[in-house]
Amino acid sequence: MDIYDISFFFSTIWVGPFWFGMLVFPEHELTKKALAGPWFFLGPILIWWAVTVTNPQGLVDLSKDFANPSGILEGLADIMSSKAGASAAWAHMVAGDIFVTRWMWKRCLEHESEKWVNAVTVFFGVMLMPVGIALHAILVRGDAKPNMDDSAATV
Numbered sequence: 001m002d003i004y005d006i007s008f009f010f011s012t013i014w015v016g017p018f019w020f021g022m023l024v025f026p027e028h029e030l031t032k033k034a035l036a037g038p039w040f041f042l043g044p045i046l047i048w049w050a051v052t053v054t055n056p057q058g059l060v061d062l063s064k065d066f067a068n069p070s071g072i073l074e075g076l077a078d079i080m081s082s083k084a085g086a087s088a089a090w091a092h093m094v095a096g097d098i099f100v101t102r103w104m105w106k107r108c109l110e111h112e113s114e115k116w117v118n119a120v121t122v123f124f125g126v127m128l129m130p131v132g133i134a135l136h137a138i139l140v141r142g143d144a145k146p147n148m149d150d151s152a153a154t155v
Contacts, residue, residue, distance in 0.1 A: 003054065004083040007047045011091040014043030015098040015126065022105040022122045026115070035102055044095035048088055055084035101125030104136045110144035 018040040021031035034040065052059055058079045065075025079085035104125050108118040117139045124132030 002083070004051065004087040007051050007087045008090055011044040011047045011087075011094045014047075015040065015094055018098060019101065019122070019126045022101065023119060026105060026109065026118050026122070035105070040102055041095045041099045044091045044098070048091040048095065051084055051088040051091065055082075055088075058082065058085050058088065097126050097129050100129060101132065104132065104140070107136070107140055107144070111140050111142065112145045113140050 018034060021028065021034055025031045061075060062079055065072050068075075080089055101122055104121045105118065108121060121132050121136040121139065124135055126132075
């Protein structure tokens with residue numbers, strides 16, 4: 001087991017409690033509190049930075065490949081075929097998945113969606129993001145329900 005295996009493991013495990021809270025306890029105050037700040041995606045972002053700093057050549061190579069449009073995809077494939085590149089890409093994807101999943105979870109709460117709608121979109125938000133986004137777009141529609149706390153402040 002090397003640093004890249006460890007970074008892969010930690011970027012995955014980091015989002016687990018946040019995802020589990022949104023999935024199983026979507027309306028619980030601890031879930032809302034845990035997802036109020038940046039902690040839910042900060043772990044994978046820091047792991048991405050750590051992997052990138054320990055192996056900056058991948059980022060240098062990617063920058064060079066962007067200068068040659070016909071070689072971008074090949075260069076990206078080369079970077080992704082290394083443990084460092086795959087680990088950094090995984091941390092990047094996990095951070096994006098949990099960030100968008102949090103948005104979908106909040107939107108489900110704002111729309112007072114049924115629990116199964118929240119569960120389906122949150123589950124697929126982390127497990128298979130394109131499916132999660134598609135389901136969320138189909139299942140959560142219309143205007144958000146007014147928040148009682150917000151309406152009391154405007155009266």
